Amino acid sequence: MLNQINREHFTQALYMLLDETFDQVHGIYLDKGTSFFETLATISAAEASIPVGGHCATLAAQVKHTAFYLDVLEENVRTQKFEPVDWGKIWREVTAVSPQEWQTIQDELRQSYNRIKQLIANQAEWQNEREIGGAMGMIVHTAYHLGEIRQALCTIKS
Numbered sequence: 001m002l003n004q005i006n007r008e009h010f011t012q013a014l015y016m017l018l019d020e021t022f023d024q025v026h027g028i029y030l031d032k033g034t035s036f037f038e039t040l041a042t043i044s045a046a047e048a049s050i051p052v053g054g055h056c057a058t059l060a061a062q063v064k065h066t067a068f069y070l071d072v073l074e075e076n077v078r079t080q081k082f083e084p085v086d087w088g089k090i091w092r093e094v095t096a097v098s099p100q101e102w103q104t105i106q107d108e109l110r111q112s113y114n115r116i117k118q119l120i121a122n123q124a125e126w127q128n129e130r131e132i133g134g135a136m137g138m139i140v141h142t143a144y145h146l147g148e149i150r151q152a153l154c155t156i157k158s
Contacts (some may be wrong), residue, residue: 007125010132014120017139022092022113023148029143036066036146037110043153051094052152059149059156061094063104066145070112073138074119077131 008026022036050059057065057095068090068106097105116138126132 005126008076010126011120011123012021014135014139015117018113018117018120021142023079034146034150036108036142038106039150039153040106040109043102043149045097045099046101046151047059047156048105049097050152050156052148057091058095058104059152060096060097060105061091063109064133065140066113067109069141070109070138073134074112076117077119077134078127099132 016026017028020028020035022029023038025032025038026037044057045060048063049058051058052062065087072085094105118133123131126135
């Protein structure tokens with residue numbers, strides 16, 4: 001007998017994890033006040049221009065990379081084309097940012113996140129492990145970069 005996960009239950013759990021990751025902590029895995037957008041609201045353009053650990057990409061690049069990742073994932077799911085992507089481009093291009101550029105990067109992340117939520121809303125069913133893995137991978141990948149940003153902030157703000 002085949003056991004199936006209810007699509008609505010899976011989708012609602014996915015929305016809760018996304019909401020916690022990006023907007024509002026529910027106590028699933030983050031501490032209160034540490035979601036992506038709550039964290040970004042505490043970062044100035046000058047701080048966003050500092051390389052993580054002094055040697056890696058800037059905080060702004062971390063955010064831009066996260067938006068790029070969501071955009072690539074959305075495009076792949078919508079078109080079912082999995083084209084090679086230059087993942088290093090953002091790491092090379094995004095360095096120091098002005099306040100306006102920093103706000104634009106944050107707005108782009110919000111737009112990418114909203115498109116992902118719409119993509120999930122349009123998902124009639126979760127057909128295979130790859131789709132489910134992609135959805136879960138999106139949360140894990142984003143949480144990783146959120147952790148990098150939060151860790152860097154400990155150094156920058158101390």
